[in-house]
Structures are given as C-alpha cells and as structure tokens.
Amino acid sequence: MQRRDILKLGLGMAAVAWAGGAGRTWAAASGGSVAAGADTLDAAAWNAARQWTRTAFGRIAHVERGGGPAALFLHGFPLNGFQWRGALERLSAHRRCIAPDMLGLGYTEVAEGQGVTPADQVRMLADLLDRLGVENVDLVANDSGGAVAQLFAVAHPARVRSLLLTNCDAEIDCPPPALKPVIDLAREGRFVSEWLAPWQADHALARSPQGLGGMTFTHPHNPSDEAIDMYLRPLVDNAARTHAYAIGLDSNVLAGVEAALKQGRYPTRILWGTGDDIFSKASPDYLAGVFGDSRGVRRIDGAKLFWPEEFPDLVAEEARRLWGV
Structure with missing residues (x-):
C-alpha cells in the first residue's frame, strides 16, 4: 500500500471538544465520568447509556x-x-436525539445471514424507528451515513422532516475513488489486519498522517485514546463483519436518486468541510442543487471529513436553525 493512498483515504475519528458543564451533567446521570479539568465526554457515559432494540x-x-x-x-x-x-448533548433540549450504530459497525449485533449494505441500513432504520414508536425524524448524517440518509429520504419521504448533510457521498461521487484501497483490501480479507488492528494497537500510529488522523481530521491530536478503542475494538473483534460493510460500499448506491430527491419537500442544509480530500469538491454545490427544498451550503474552512465530531457547536447551531428552534 502506497503512503499516498493511505493519506488520501484517511479513515478516522476524533475526540470531541464541547461544553464541560453539560458533559459532566450527562456523565453523572449515566454513571460515567469526565476527567478533572477535561472538556471531553468520558466514553463510560456513552457505554452506560447504550440500549439495544431487537429488530428483524x-x-x-x-x-x-x-x-x-x-x-x-x-x-x-x-x-x-x-x-x-x-x-446529542447540545440538541437534547430540542429533540429526542437517537444515534444508532449501523449494521456491521460499532456495537450493533447483526442477525445471522443479514446483509449490511446501504439498502439494508435503510430497511433496518425504518424497522428501528417503528419499534421505538417514531413516525418521522430530522435526519443528520456524515460520510457513508449521508448516503444512507439520502436513500432513506427516497424510500420514506413522509418520514423525513428535515435533512442536515455533512461531507458525504453524492450521486456524482459514490463511492469516492479514495475508498478503493479499503474495498480492495476488504475483499482480500486484509483491511482489518493491515490497517485497523495496527491502529488500535498503536495509538500514536492511529494519530499519525499514516493512520486514522491523517488528512481527515482538522486537529492533529485527534483521535483520543478512548475514541480509538470505542471505534476500532468492535471492528477488529469482528473482521468478517467489518469487511462486509466495506464491500457493501463498492457500487454507486445513489445512482438514479436525483429525480426523487428533487421531489422532496423537506428542508435540506449542506455543511461541508473544505479540507476534506476524500469526497469531491463539486459535491456540496451538486447536493445543494438537487434537493427540492434546499437551504444552501455552509462551508467550514479547512475542516476535514469527520469534522462534525470536532465541532459539535456548529452542528447544533445549524440544526437548530433548520429546525426553527
């Protein structure tokens, strides 16, 4: 694998900087804690708050x-x-905020024989919402979650009140070429052992330009040690499931959605980090022109692919404006 390819892919995540007071309130209520003097939510609070809902x-x-x-x-x-x-902490005063783990990622337990493609994710989310008693939602999405959000809006337009998309796939850039090395390695059963496992074992490597940080995070000190473990441990522990998710991205799952998105009457706002080298620079303007009730694009200067984790205040500001609260 060429270093250039690794840098271009730049998969990763970051520790969030957010209001310390609010974080301590949630941590106390959930049985977690925030380190003294820190302004980042302890992973223990998130783990304590996690629920599982049985679906098909x-x-x-x-x-x-x-x-x-x-x-x-x-x-x-x-x-x-x-x-x-x-x-979630910033917006919970205004909404019932629900953050699921996708099929094939995180702590979701996938049923035997169940696929994990974007189309499968859409069906799962509809089932999950039904079981949670939720009729319609404001959608907020990033990266491959943005592709799923668009497919959900096409399949269930009446269930979408609004759509807030950050850097993600678009019909003209799905999947992005930078993802090809990952998909190829996943097909060979090598992505987890050659990329994710070394990053989990060596946190400094994960934060290096050759690791999870690289060109996809705005701040070079990200991701934190606990974020690395939260994200990568379940993926390393179930390599076959992880590879299946990556392989499921190896087609333009958004092909043909433009006409349906134009018919949508849910207000849609695009937030785009300009430092992202994974997705096309043409995508934000394309997306802003596709949706029937587009509220335009806001560009975040220099921000990289997973910026929503690094700048939750900005996400909350734009969500409240879109929701009218």
Whole structure:
C-alpha cells in the first residue's frame, strides 16, 4: 500500500471538544465520568447509556438523549454513534436525539445471514424507528451515513422532516475513488489486519498522517485514546463483519436518486468541510442543487471529513436553525 493512498483515504475519528458543564451533567446521570479539568465526554457515559432494540435485522445498539420530536443521527465508516456525542448533548433540549450504530459497525449485533449494505441500513432504520414508536425524524448524517440518509429520504419521504448533510457521498461521487484501497483490501480479507488492528494497537500510529488522523481530521491530536478503542475494538473483534460493510460500499448506491430527491419537500442544509480530500469538491454545490427544498451550503474552512465530531457547536447551531428552534 502506497503512503499516498493511505493519506488520501484517511479513515478516522476524533475526540470531541464541547461544553464541560453539560458533559459532566450527562456523565453523572449515566454513571460515567469526565476527567478533572477535561472538556471531553468520558466514553463510560456513552457505554452506560447504550440500549439495544431487537429488530428483524439484529439487536441494534443506540443511544438516546432528550425528548419530543425525534432526530436521527447517522455516522460514517469506520465510526459508530459515539461520533455524535457532542451534538446529542447540545440538541437534547430540542429533540429526542437517537444515534444508532449501523449494521456491521460499532456495537450493533447483526442477525445471522443479514446483509449490511446501504439498502439494508435503510430497511433496518425504518424497522428501528417503528419499534421505538417514531413516525418521522430530522435526519443528520456524515460520510457513508449521508448516503444512507439520502436513500432513506427516497424510500420514506413522509418520514423525513428535515435533512442536515455533512461531507458525504453524492450521486456524482459514490463511492469516492479514495475508498478503493479499503474495498480492495476488504475483499482480500486484509483491511482489518493491515490497517485497523495496527491502529488500535498503536495509538500514536492511529494519530499519525499514516493512520486514522491523517488528512481527515482538522486537529492533529485527534483521535483520543478512548475514541480509538470505542471505534476500532468492535471492528477488529469482528473482521468478517467489518469487511462486509466495506464491500457493501463498492457500487454507486445513489445512482438514479436525483429525480426523487428533487421531489422532496423537506428542508435540506449542506455543511461541508473544505479540507476534506476524500469526497469531491463539486459535491456540496451538486447536493445543494438537487434537493427540492434546499437551504444552501455552509462551508467550514479547512475542516476535514469527520469534522462534525470536532465541532459539535456548529452542528447544533445549524440544526437548530433548520429546525426553527
């Protein structure tokens, strides 16, 4: 694997910087803790809050916060719902915030023989919402979760009140070329052993330009030690499932969705980090022009692919504006 290819892919995640007071409130209520002097949520609080809901697709892991109308937060690859911890704390006063782990990622337990493609994710989410008694949602999504959000909006337009998309797939860039090395390694059964396992074992490597940090995170000190473990441990422990998720991204799952998205009447806002080298620079303007009720694009100067985890205040600001609260 060429170093250039690894840098271009730049899979990763980051520790969130967010309001210390709010974090301590959640940690205390959930049985977790925040380190003295720190302003980052302890992973123990997220683990303590995790629930599982049994569906036809498996036992779906999710964390909820708040009440009222529901908002559904969809993460990307190779992350899980922990990506949205800062946003949930900031928005829980306005919504019943639900952050599930996708099939094949995180702590969701996939049923035997169940597929984990984006289309499978859409069906799973609809089933999960039914079992949680949720009729419709405000969707917030990043990376491959953004592709799932668009497919969900096409399949269930009446269940979408609004859509907030951050850097993610678009019909003109799905999958992005930078993902090809990962898909190829996954097909050979080598992605976990050659990439994820070394990153989990060596946190400094995970934070290096050749690791999870690299060109996909705005701050070079990310991801934190606990974030590395939260994201990578379940993927390393179940390599076959992880490879299946990556292989499921090896086609343009958004082919042909443009016409249906144009018919959508849910307000849609695009937030795009300009430092992202994974997805096409043309995608934000394309996406803003596709949706029937587009609210335009906001660009975040220099921010990289997984910026929503690093800047939850910005996510919350834009979500509240879109939701009118």
